[in-house]
Amino acid sequence: MEKNEKALFAELDAHIDALPSKQGALISVLHKAQDIFGYLPREVQTHVAQKLDIPASKVYGVLTFYSFFTMTQKGKNRVNVCMGTACFVRGADKILHKFERDLNMKANTTSEDGLWSLDALRCIGACGLAPIITVNGKSHGRLVEDDVTGIIEACLAEEGGK
Amino acid sequence: MHKTRLQILICGGTGCISSGCLDVEEQLIASLEKHGIRDEVTIIKAGCFGFCEQGPIVKVYPDNTFYVKVHGDDCDELVSEHLLKGKHVDRLLFKSPITGESCHHHMDMAFYKTQLRIALMHCGMVDPENIEDYIGVGGYEALAKCLTEYTQQEIIDVVKASGLRGRGGAGFPTGNKWQFGLNNQNDKKYIICNADEGDPGAFMDRSIMEGDPHAVIEAMAIAGRAIGADEGVVYIRAEYPLAVNRLRIAIAQAEKYGMLGDNIMNSGFNFRVRVNLGAGAFVCGEETALINSLEGKRGEPRLRPPFPAQKGLWNQPTVNCNVETYACIPLIINRGPEWFKQYGTEKSPGTKVFALAGKINNVGLIEVPMGTTLREVIFEIGGGIPKGKKFKAIQTGGPSGGCICEKHLDVGVDFDTLTSIGSMMGSGGMIVMDEDDCMVNIAKFYLEFTVEESCGKCTPCRIGNTRMYEILDRITKGKGKPEDLVELRELGQTIKDASLCGLGNTAPNPVLSTLNYFMDEYEAHVLHGKCPAGACKDLVNFVITDKCIACSLCAKVCPVNCIHPTGSETPNGKKRFVIDHEACIKCGACLPKCPPKIGAIIKE
Numbered sequence: 001m002e003k004n005e006k007a008l009f010a011e012l013d014a015h016i017d018a019l020p021s022k023q024g025a026l027i028s029v030l031h032k033a034q035d036i037f038g039y040l041p042r043e044v045q046t047h048v049a050q051k052l053d054i055p056a057s058k059v060y061g062v063l064t065f066y067s068f069f070t071m072t073q074k075g076k077n078r079v080n081v082c083m084g085t086a087c088f089v090r091g092a093d094k095i096l097h098k099f100e101r102d103l104n105m106k107a108n109t110t111s112e113d114g115l116w117s118l119d120a121l122r123c124i125g126a127c128g129l130a131p132i133i134t135v136n137g138k139s140h141g142r143l144v145e146d147d148v149t150g151i152i153e154a155c156l157a158e159e160g161g162k
Numbered sequence: 163m164h165k166t167r168l169q170i171l172i173c174g175g176t177g178c179i180s181s182g183c184l185d186v187e188e189q190l191i192a193s194l195e196k197h198g199i200r201d202e203v204t205i206i207k208a209g210c211f212g213f214c215e216q217g218p219i220v221k222v223y224p225d226n227t228f229y230v231k232v233h234g235d236d237c238d239e240l241v242s243e244h245l246l247k248g249k250h251v252d253r254l255l256f257k258s259p260i261t262g263e264s265c266h267h268h269m270d271m272a273f274y275k276t277q278l279r280i281a282l283m284h285c286g287m288v289d290p291e292n293i294e295d296y297i298g299v300g301g302y303e304a305l306a307k308c309l310t311e312y313t314q315q316e317i318i319d320v321v322k323a324s325g326l327r328g329r330g331g332a333g334f335p336t337g338n339k340w341q342f343g344l345n346n347q348n349d350k351k352y353i354i355c356n357a358d359e360g361d362p363g364a365f366m367d368r369s370i371m372e373g374d375p376h377a378v379i380e381a382m383a384i385a386g387r388a389i390g391a392d393e394g395v396v397y398i399r400a401e402y403p404l405a406v407n408r409l410r411i412a413i414a415q416a417e418k419y420g421m422l423g424d425n426i427m428n429s430g431f432n433f434r435v436r437v438n439l440g441a442g443a444f445v446c447g448e449e450t451a452l453i454n455s456l457e458g459k460r461g462e463p464r465l466r467p468p469f470p471a472q473k474g475l476w477n478q479p480t481v482n483c484n485v486e487t488y489a490c491i492p493l494i495i496n497r498g499p500e501w502f503k504q505y506g507t508e509k510s511p512g513t514k515v516f517a518l519a520g521k522i523n524n525v526g527l528i529e530v531p532m533g534t535t536l537r538e539v540i541f542e543i544g545g546g547i548p549k550g551k552k553f554k555a556i557q558t559g560g561p562s563g564g565c566i567c568e569k570h571l572d573v574g575v576d577f578d579t580l581t582s583i584g585s586m587m588g589s590g591g592m593i594v595m596d597e598d599d600c601m602v603n604i605a606k607f608y609l610e611f612t613v614e615e616s617c618g619k620c621t622p623c624r625i626g627n628t629r630m631y632e633i634l635d636r637i638t639k640g641k642g643k644p645e646d647l648v649e650l651r652e653l654g655q656t657i658k659d660a661s662l663c664g665l666g667n668t669a670p671n672p673v674l675s676t677l678n679y680f681m682d683e684y685e686a687h688v689l690h691g692k693c694p695a696g697a698c699k700d701l702v703n704f705v706i707t708d709k710c711i712a713c714s715l716c717a718k719v720c721p722v723n724c725i726h727p728t729g730s731e732t733p734n735g736k737k738r739f740v741i742d743h744e745a746c747i748k749c750g751a752c753l754p755k756c757p758p759k760i761g762a763i764i765k766e
Contacts (some may be wrong), residue, residue: 026459030441067441068400069442122444123363127365128215
């Protein structure tokens, strides 16, 4: 975790203290915590449990139930491949496999160097542009396999330029 | 509304934003400023126009011209030609794929001709971030009517008389649901709007919330009045940031204008709405699971009865309807139940919004009267299958629905007909598949989804679906046995019968419907080790024939270097290339590299 950890926990505490009621607030608190920390490691989970006065097991149970929450830190470059049905029938699986091969990593993991996260998403609802992916929040639609290498290179070039 | 000479409406739905409408807006403003006419033109970022395939879409009023695939660098021409000289920019008009003629108005397009917009009536017409636009088209009049003219029972009677059925999937009569809510006496009651649109390939509810959020808020207030609730919650997917943002803006504006809050329109009625973010669990579309999630728990369904109308959120009487259902309510109140009932079929009045996607020319959001045939939807509105391929199936209802084959295309779509042919309405996703799609593989795709999304509470759903998935996986890898087909059917029926909630009750539908209509494909996999569509990798081999001229293009793209010049000799003495099937990963990268006039690589 980052060095300004204290400030992050303080931000989370301020949010929780401002809640009108702690009853039923767990999911919205986890949303906020993930916004602040980027992911939900064990320390954050136990902290939330203490603040809301509920067992840590309940926090863990809830966050593992919902796919939006993650317990691992994401990579610097986040590639999300939409695997909704519309994208699937237009070849999204081929795009995903091409990323897996080119980046030498499996879907839904983060690379060891922390540079890449590759995730298969449910549906981002831009079916007119299928197959579509988002890279660091920017969408690229109507992809063919040959586009993948260029997208990866563009990310690396930006990285180098920083 | 706006009092400028011209109005430009830019589609601001998620689809068009992905295809670059924000850049269009920026460039348009720049160009208008350059030509000194910025103050003569109002630019509105409206809700979804529906024709996502052709996005970004720009409409120019008052002459109502419909431009498609407009990009940032087209804007200058659009301003200088259309806005200044009054001439259409022909190259940006939609061309009919059949006649090749340009269409100036959307009603000239086959895509719009047979559509009828009720739930989407104001979508793409009003600025969703401006309550005055909504009020300008008659917004909040229905709420006023309900607060001043109707008793609670009279509101419910109107909804009952309209025959409106819940658009979220099951089609339960909305009026009856509200009646239960009213009948259960209690000091505290809740209204919920289910906006947890989890079906992959479905974006109806999102588009309504992005394009016409006030209609949903107004209807929730009407429902609150009808049953005597003072609090409403919209449970919405966190994956829909734009819809969340527009809803929040709309709620704040409604409060400011006195349409929400205390003593609304001096009637003594109090009602507030808040937004609650979901966290990505498909099962939360089921209403009791949704209620658990609202309480901050794991989204596992509850046993019914008690139904939510008796004991719902925090064990208080709760009425929960889907976004599209709410969107119909203000119009039903304003125009009367008879107006609504003139559309659609006897048992399913009104219209239905569908998200049409997959292997179809006109991907988009459509709304048609119930009873419209699938053939009209696919071949008229949808414009048929791309690249001249053959239609194979249409999947409705998402992971809960089934695949419908050619012979049922003339069935008029409503809640009951779809169920009778082994599918369901669901929330309204429609995915079209062509001859290249393997139905076994599609069934496996849906099952993989269900296995991941099953909450795990009921054994038949948790374990049964996993077993079904394993069998399907085996079949697509060529390791299926004839008895697998029998077992799939038995497991499917058991899961349907023995699961608690709608997810388990419907999860086997994609498998059972494909078993019914596409048995020949299952048999080809199991008995002959072939995938007729050529989609199942393990059953396909790429082979280089004697047409090969040894150009080596295929070998250069092979990611695993398994194509080598070890074959027979070409007439000019070079060695032909051969694919090493042991090492081949069947990615298919080589196939498009072989020049079409050679065509040496084939799929077997």
